[in-house]
Amino acid sequence: MQLYRLTLATILQRKVWVIALLWLIVLSVVLPNIMAYNNPTLIEPARAQSAWVSLWLITMIWIIFQAARFGEDNARSGMGSYFLALGKSHVNQLLQIWLACLTFLIPLVLVTIGICLVAAMPGDPQQAEVWTVLNAQSGLLFIFAIAPLLLLASSLGSRLGSTAGLVVPVFLLLYGLYGVGTIGMMSDKTDSAFLDWLIVFSPHYHLADLTERLVFRLGKMVWSEYFQILGYFLGLGLVMGSFSALLFRAKSNA
Numbered sequence: 085m086q087l088y089r090l091t092l093a094t095i096l097q098r099k100v101w102v103i104a105l106l107w108l109i110v111l112s113v114v115l116p117n118i119m120a121y122n123n124p125t126l127i128e129p130a131r132a133q134s135a136w137v138s139l140w141l142i143t144m145i146w147i148i149f150q151a152a153r154f155g156e157d158n159a160r161s162g163m164g165s166y167f168l169a170l171g172k173s174h175v176n177q178l179l180q181i182w183l184a185c186l187t188f189l190i191p192l193v194l195v196t197i198g199i200c201l202v203a204a205m206p207g208d209p210q211q212a213e214v215w216t217v218l219n220a221q222s223g224l225l226f227i228f229a230i231a232p233l234l235l236l237a238s239s240l241g242s243r244l245g246s247t248a249g250l251v252v253p254v255f256l257l258l259y260g261l262y263g264v265g266t267i268g269m270m271s272d273k274t275d276s277a278f279l280d281w282l283i284v285f286s287p288h289y290h291l292a293d294l295t296e297r298l299v300f301r302l303g304k305m306v307w308s309e310y311f312q313i314l315g316y317f318l319g320l321g322l323v324m325g326s327f328s329a330l331l332f333r334a335k336s337n338a
């Protein structure tokens with residue numbers, strides 16, 4: 085786990101994680117007071133919305149970029165070749181970089197859940213129990229959705245550079261969050277077989293975003309439906325992880 089520790093130490097040394105953590109906490113406190121300044125009853129839902137939206141943004145801007153950058157640095161600096169000489173395969177190196185990025189992602193998810201449980205918890209005990217379960221469901225779905233994208237970011241970074249490693253996963257994420265819905269509406273109006281197939285093969289990341297359910301207090305997801313969605317992201321992760329393992333390179337050809 086030498087590469088894991090080295091990657092982890094590098095992230096800690098850069099201290100950008102402090103900015104990410106402060107962004108998550110401060111925006112979750114400040115934005116709700118701006119959004120719901122004339123209606124105090126909206127402050128708690130606004131806190132939950134701010135916390136989860138901030139987490140999605142931090143992941144796109146920082147976590148995915150870190151994965152892409154470390155993939156590129158590992159290949160171009162000669163570090164990947166060094167670890168290959170030590171018997172660490174390219175897949176092993178990819179997994180260690182991925183695990184280091186996850187080590188910073190998971191605490192951010194836990195902080196987000198903590199903000200919702202501390203600053204937006206309903207007063208009614210039954211609602212509070214449902215709120216806790218819903219936030220746990222949201223956090224686990226988020227991790228299942230984002231983790232494979234970190235593998236893809238590192239792989240693309242190692243082969244095409246950190247810019248491609250950032251842009252492609254973020255595009256897929258934004259497309260899966262918002263673009264699929266737009267294509268679905270177009271498909272309903274035009275009855276196009278091409279659009280129908282495009283929807284089938286598109287990544288449905290909107291299924292992992294439970295922010296609307298949190299904001300409007302719609303209750304926890306039915307477990308059977310929830311596990312189906314988890315299974316979908318597990319399958320998507322296996323496909324994306326396999327592709328990433330084939331794409332990743334531990335040393336530059338230059």
